[in-house]
Amino acid sequence: MAETRSDLTPFLAKLDASRTASLALAGATTDRKNEALLAIAETLRSHVSEITKANQADLDAGAASGIGEALLDRLTLTDARIEALAAAVLQIIGLADPVGENVRGSTLPNGVRISQVRVPFGVVGAIYEARPNVTVDIAALALKSGNAVVLRGGSAAENTNKVLVGLIQEAVASTGLPAESVQTIDDFGREGARALMRARGYIDVLIPRGSAQLIQTVVTESTVPVIETGAGVVHIVLDESAPVQWAVDIVHNAKTQRPSVCNAVETLLVHAGAAERVLPAVLSKLSESGVTIHADERAAALFAPTVPACEEDWATEYLGLDIAVRVVDSLDEAIRHIRRYSTRHTEAIVTSDLVNAERFLNEVDSATVMVNASTRFSDGGEFGFGAEVGISTQKLHARGPMGLPELTSTKWIVRGIGQVRV
Amino acid sequence: MAETRSDLTPFLAKLDASRTASLALAGATTDRKNEALLAIAETLRSHVSEITKANQADLDAGAASGIGEALLDRLTLTDARIEALAAAVLQIIGLADPVGENVRGSTLPNGVRISQVRVPFGVVGAIYEARPNVTVDIAALALKSGNAVVLRGGSAAENTNKVLVGLIQEAVASTGLPAESVQTIDDFGREGARALMRARGYIDVLIPRGSAQLIQTVVTESTVPVIETGAGVVHIVLDESAPVQWAVDIVHNAKTQRPSVCNAVETLLVHAGAAERVLPAVLSKLSESGVTIHADERAAALFAPTVPACEEDWATEYLGLDIAVRVVDSLDEAIRHIRRYSTRHTEAIVTSDLVNAERFLNEVDSATVMVNASTRFSDGGEFGFGAEVGISTQKLHARGPMGLPELTSTKWIVRGIGQVRV
Incomplete structure (x- = not known):
């Protein structure tokens, strides 16, 4: 990171824990990741009242500060919406796991075999606004694609997100994967969001979701590679x-x-x-x-x-x-x-x-x-990708509707029997 | 761009010309692009003395300022090295054109046909150090992949690069493609390099080539998406x-x-x-x-x-x-x-x-x-890609040895007969 400040120590310790979790996730089988997704869906269904209670606190605070009806609606989690979130997580279980896919490969003239395979990014960061459904969506998509995820939700949804992340962590841990696979940095406030954008080396890719202004800020401020999703004129x-x-x-x-x-x-x-x-x-x-x-x-x-x-x-x-x-x-x-x-x-x-x-x-x-x-x-669901990861408006890495493979990178695997370059 | 300053007007006009040129290049056939490459190779061969003369001026200035033997060697263009550069350009003619490749596609349940095809990025920026061979390499690779390119070479190679870019522009124009397909911003000095890194919307992707320090600067300063190539411990x-x-x-x-x-x-x-x-x-x-x-x-x-x-x-x-x-x-x-x-x-x-x-x-x-x-x-040539675009050490877009397809983006093409979403 460009700036290292002493008060960033607990923040960076959290990101280190995400990195460690990402190593376990990268090696996790599809079966294991699907178990964790099932556990998340079940815990959402069995904690509806706890979630709506926390959500009510956010709604009350939002109404008091006059955030407007459209925002209040996006912030609201009803019983039906929580059920829809759980159903969306179950749907992700059915999607093909992109990790390990053999993208291309060949045998070189000297007998060396090369293949390019899909691997998780590692640690994905997400910065978004007061939509608690994004918390569950992104966590589930990241998990399925073998990535640890660090979430920064809008402060207006802080209580709701805290409960959701707590439930998700418990569910993930109950299946033997690290609880730190999904973490929030909401407790670090705006300073945390800023630090996340500068956390090069800790965060492999940053995905902003929300208003044009939020996306513009992330694109301009971030030294971490960004996938820009967004505005459509x-x-x-x-x-x-x-x-x-x-x-x-x-x-x-x-x-x-x-x-x-x-x-x-x-x-x-x-x-x-x-x-x-x-x-x-x-x-x-x-x-x-x-x-x-x-x-x-x-x-x-x-x-x-x-x-x-x-x-x-x-x-x-x-x-x-x-x-x-x-x-x-x-x-x-x-x-x-x-x-x-x-x-x-x-x-x-x-x-x-x-x-x-x-x-x-x-x-x-x-x-x-x-x-x-x-x-x-022009939509991932309509295009048959099964999940709505977002629609990229940049030209690097992903362009247009994204599916799970767009949440992965690749690596080259080379196997020889002692060959050297002439 | 975040900062618009009045003295940037001629700089931005140059980038606008690159954008206009990129439109012609995106629509150019492979045959037309190969003609331009052939013309570049021929002009290099027929202007050896002009190139070595300009190069000698850079070498004299470099020796006078004491840039060191290793750098002087990289800076040097001999007759044999110019011939090798021309040969490398001819080799690029033989590579498959990535533009127009159908990456994937399907017919949706309602009969709408979708296909993802490779398209050029548009305008590629390159920032590199005192290696005039990079000028020719990057220009040829960009041209073949249908991209306009804006070059910022090291000031130590300024005279050589000026002659090389002039020759390349003449060659490209002689085949009916825009001379502005290849441009240098060396005349804007360090200020130009800085402006290039902030030219979001003008430059689609920026590729730094050179020392770890150069790459670090570009990665940290740039608001344009970067493909990081580089250092290997x-x-x-x-x-x-x-x-x-x-x-x-x-x-x-x-x-x-x-x-x-x-x-x-x-x-x-x-x-x-x-x-x-x-x-x-x-x-x-x-x-x-x-x-x-x-x-x-x-x-x-x-x-x-x-x-x-x-x-x-x-x-x-x-x-x-x-x-x-x-x-x-x-x-x-x-x-x-x-x-x-x-x-x-x-x-x-x-x-x-x-x-x-x-x-x-x-x-x-x-x-x-x-x-x-x-x-x-671990090399594009060894992997059979035919060209050395660089080796990406980032996880977004391209990872490891890159070939011509890594210099392209994609777009989704959708064809219907009046379908609407239900």
Whole structure:
């Protein structure tokens, strides 16, 4: 670490314990890890009242400090939500264990055999906000992929997370794996979060989950390698040849099926040659579902009611029932707009023109690019990965929806019988 | 970028030109990229005197400022070395183009087709020291993998690099690809290097090549994702059952075949039960080749001449004809030593015990782990990748010897016929 300060000693001792635990986890069989996951699910189910009691304390504190209804909702753990968390842990038992997978290999001309195999990262750090479900999710995913995990949850969920981590540690230890496989550093406060970002050599990879601001802070401050997940200013382009029904269905689904998530559409770009034919039906269907339409002048001329779109709208991730709409004169202009404002998460085109479809797929540089499908499909569960590890918006290591293999590294195993290099 | 300063405007304009060039490169066919590589090789061959003249200016300045013989040697481009550089570029023409490779894919239950394909990173940054050969190497590797590249070479090679980059740009432009595919920011000095490390959004990935100190600076200062290549404090363990001949041959080859590189062995750990039987022959062969032996007390008791090993030796990458030797009481002690001092690059064990071999492969957490083979095999060329992109010592994205595919990212391509999410 760059700065070593005396008051970091207990903090670093905790990270050392994570490293030691990671060695046991790396060698644990899939059966053993699944036993631990089963124990976690069972302990969640048998401690519902203890969890909800701690959660109530957080909710009371949150209400008193006026954190707002949306945050309070994310913070809340009901009996049903705890059952859903336990069910999610059980589902992870069913996923293939990525550790030990032989990625590639060969025999060299001199007879030396090389193979690249998947291994856990070691110690994964997670920094997130007041969502206690992330505590259980990340712990279970890390465990299955053979990683120890160090959690830093939001202070608003401190009581809930403390109980959850305590239960998880007991469950893990009951199956013979180290309790320190899952640890929280919430007791070190903001100073702990900062130290975690500088804990190069202690933490192998850091995953921030939460607001764009949180992710930006972690990306900028961290000397530990980061997997950036996140914000989606998602675009749909309605090409000149867009079939009306596809346009209506896809845009409506992408905006309203679950507006609060990162793969929901935020900006609609419509080719001028299709605007009159397609836009009224598309916007009318959105409007019926309560979507506020932030339109540029040319779009506003074709549909009412709208509110005027300003420069800021093009860069906004609404995460709600709002959409920005702009009429463009060409596919080139649409692609230029995307290059300028996109967060490179997911973009789609609705078209029946093959050449334009291929151009869009090739020229738009986003984690997921789509033709004639809802952007809501850009998701690990939908892609068949079974678990929602997050959606990476960076280009290094993992890009787009991540599954368990993205929580692993690899190592090269080389076997010889005395060969030396000539 | 976190800091935008007015005097950065020309710097950022240069990076913008790299981004624009990267769009053309991403869409370039393999044939077109190979044409550019051929043109680069030809221009190097036809401008030998221009290159050596610029190089002589750097060598004179280096000699005057007393940079030392080893650095002067690395800085030197002779006619033969320029021919070798041209030949290396021609070899890259023969490598498979990673761009467009279909990594995996499937058809979802609703008929939506998804596929993950390799795409270039976009703009790659490289920060390195006074080795003008890196300028040509990295430019050629970046070009083949469809990336634009921004180079920051050491100031000691400034004249040489300026001529090389000029020639490369002319060659690239002569085939219709943008000259800005390859750019240098050497004219912005140290300030430029610093700005490059903070150019998040402009540079997709940064690759430092050079001393441990350079790499450490880049890793700590950079907000751009980094692929860390580098230092190798490489260990060989001679197990209790180590066959003498294998031990002698492998250690000698790993130390002396090319001592100045990162996969050369630096520390030898010998099981106490094998020390008397194996160590004299191993050290005698090293000594004959002029290797200085830094021995702990128990090793020194079995062989002379040695110099005493101190704590510092265990953490030293000698990169020369020196080796540290320690006698350990068990395989556990050897593994603990490696955990403490290794840079996690490459480690090997010499053994005829199957259980100990498997334990070593599983428990040593390094990019390459070996049984009964020289550590000098931990190399992209030896692994059959055809090109030497570097050896990653980090766990994210790439680990161990890298080939062209490690210079790419992926994107998900999704094709539907109007499907929406239920």
